[in-house]
Amino acid sequence: MKHPLALVALACLSCNTYADIFSVFREADGSTKWQYVANTTASILIPTLVIVLVFMVRAHWRAVRSNRALTDIKATLEDRVAHRTAELQEREAYITSIVNSMPVMLIGLNQQLQITQWNKKAEEVTGRPLKDVVGKNLWEAYSSITLTEAQVLSVLESGETMIIKHAQPGQYSFDITLYPLDKQDDTGIVILISDVTKQVNAENKLAERDKVSAMGELASAMVYDISLPINSIFARVSSARQELEAADLGEVKGFLLSEVEAVRQSAQQATAIAQNLLELASSHRETKQLEAVPPIMDHSIELASQLFKDADGLAFKQINIRRNYAANLPNIPCFPAELAQVFVRLMRNAFYALNAKSWDDNNKPWINIEIGEFYDSLWIKLAHNGKCLSEDEQLDIFQPFFAMNSHPETCPVEQRLSYSYFIITHHHRGQMAVTSDEQNGTCFNIQLALG
Template sequence: MTDNRTAMKTHLRRIYTLLLLAFTTLSLGAYASPISYFKEDGRTNWQYIANFSSGVLIILLSCTAISLFFSSRKTKKANRQLNDIRAVLEQRVQERTVNLAEASKQLLASETYIKNILSSMPSMLIGLDSQMHITQWNHCAEETTGISADKVLGKNLWAAYPAVTLSQQQIEEVITEQKPATLKHNQRGQYYFDITIYPLKDHTEAGVVILIDNVTLRSIAENKLIQRDKMSSMGELAASMAHDIDTPLQAIFRDLKSIQQTIHSNDPEIAATLDDAVTRANQASQIIRNLLDFAHSNDRKKRPESLTELIDHTLELAGNAFSDPSGLHFKDINIIKDYQDELPAIPCYKTELQQVFLSLFRHACHAIASSNKDDSPTIKIQLLTCYDSLWLKIQHNGLGLTAKEQHEIFEPFYHDRINPKSTEAENRLSFSQFIIVEHHQGHIFVTSDVDVGTTFHIEFQLPKK
């Protein structure tokens, strides 16, 4: 600031000196007589003319210098102001640039965070716009469907993934009503899905978000708890009924034995009637003992058991207990056994498997009695190992199952097409399927032909050595 003032004073002194010199020159020229401009010989006196012209020129230059000086001073002041403004603007631009960079970084971080959330979700998440075009397809949707997001984004949902169980009408209803909708889709024993459709709100364009939750494990766990409660209740009911029935039954059985021993009738019809009554009472007693064994089997530890011995024992119980209203007794059926030598024992719940085999033998007895074939009633039982599994096949030559019946036989409350008014106990195999699959981690399925017969295939995993 001090240097600027010093320079300004120097310029002013120079201009003042020039002006003083100019005025002096002009003054001298002014006081000179016009004759002084000419010499005595009549020639022009250029000295005076030069002095006068120099004075005028100096004055003009001085005025120009003064004008330039003030113009320069004004220009420098304007430049300083512009530089100050420029510095302020540059600082603001830098601050805005830093703020924008920070905002962009935060936006990118938020976008990445949201993408990570969507990718980490254990549920399928599908976004649709009002035209039913896919706008979102998360990682779980890719894994479940086997279709990558880049192949479906922007495409119609049903064109990109025809296997989806939703209809376009359901989506349109959610968009119109602006209310979420919840649906369930399941294949009993295989998978369970909860489907929720959310409408997009506070958005410029209408659309929905579809959330598909795989609740298979939860549903299976809930079903297990329900089945265990049923098993517990069934055991208590079986024990109570068995005790209530066994008391009068044993009294009837003793009375029949006593009558049979004391009466010696020559009438063969009476003797046959008594023998049949004793046989029936013995069958009922066997059923009661089986119910009691089932009710008292509350030990939930699996124990190694020989399936050959278990099946043989079950056949003995079935022979004493099963008969069909048509007059066919289970003991009259030809049993063919094909057991592989030295079969390994498998860990199992003995009484539960016995109930499964009894149900299958009961079904076979009923199917054979319902058949009009002249073939000898036969049940073939085959046991063999294959790799790391033990396979049991129970085959009969009775009336076979249709394709629809094969699909439904393991469903609860399956109806018999021949005798719809029957108790259907011989056809209810849903509980047997539950015991094999859920309690023993095995598999059971059926193959059948209406004119040939039916085969039940059961697989048990062998324990690892």
């Protein structure tokens, strides 16, 4: 359209500027032939308009084709965006499903330690849904988490993964893993909290079973080896006693017979100790039994009477045993043989503490045993008036003994009750403690669950 208009303009300019452009339309008398002007103008304008119309129609069809192309491109882009959005939504749903199906707590934090991710396990453990905690500070949303802000910040700064093990012996075990995400993102850090209590308990049970098996084999061999010299001692002592009774030795005869009797009792005590060692090695079972505790305690007292004798001091039978059992005590799930060993060990500790003191008619040794029910627990107290434990001994008495120890020994290995503590806290999920002072004596406290 621009080209014809330019040609018309150029033709107009090419006319002589000094001539009258209407001279061809004038008569000789100077009048204008307006009809000719109109016809000439129409003949010029009509082709021009036709040309303009052609170009306008052409431009219109080009616009229509362009609009159709743009519409097709728009539809294609919309399809691609919709398809891509659906893929992203599907992937997001898949990732969300994975995160929520994880059997561990997953917590996501940004650089400001605000919660960005909180899976279903975290909701179950804390009781708080994602909408209530998102955007909040971790310790504001989950105050009982066993992590410090310094630990989280150290992982963010170092960029290294940190694994923390948190456990309460006999109660629970957790593995806490902290790892930072790509520093190009503002996603910060991810915290995984895994409850490995069952796994740790299973591993401990397997290790205990192996140890018990090895201990049983060792105890059986020891009992057999000890029995040989003890049987020989019994035979020689019996023979010597018969000869002494038949011989006429005067005043020395009574002394010799008493010495022989002491040897015989010591040999009998050694036999009881060996047999108890064998029972201890074979006492552990896989499942608990419902048993009453008072009969187990009475059996332990009888066993202690056979085991603990001192030729130069007390015999366990000479100690005043006070029994105070509550009525109608319920049976509890337990390992009876193991509880008996715990009670015997406590009586052994009391026996040697009582032997460490001097007694007279006004001050006699005693052991006080109480068994009662308190709410959902069974309480067992064994107290005595023997030598008290020092503060250091009270701290160490339940700790395992190690031959290579960096600090001075405060409680001798033969007085420690670490295995008894292990039986109560691990095998029976109970509690065990000790108190000791000069005024009230020493008291061992045991708490066992009723169910």
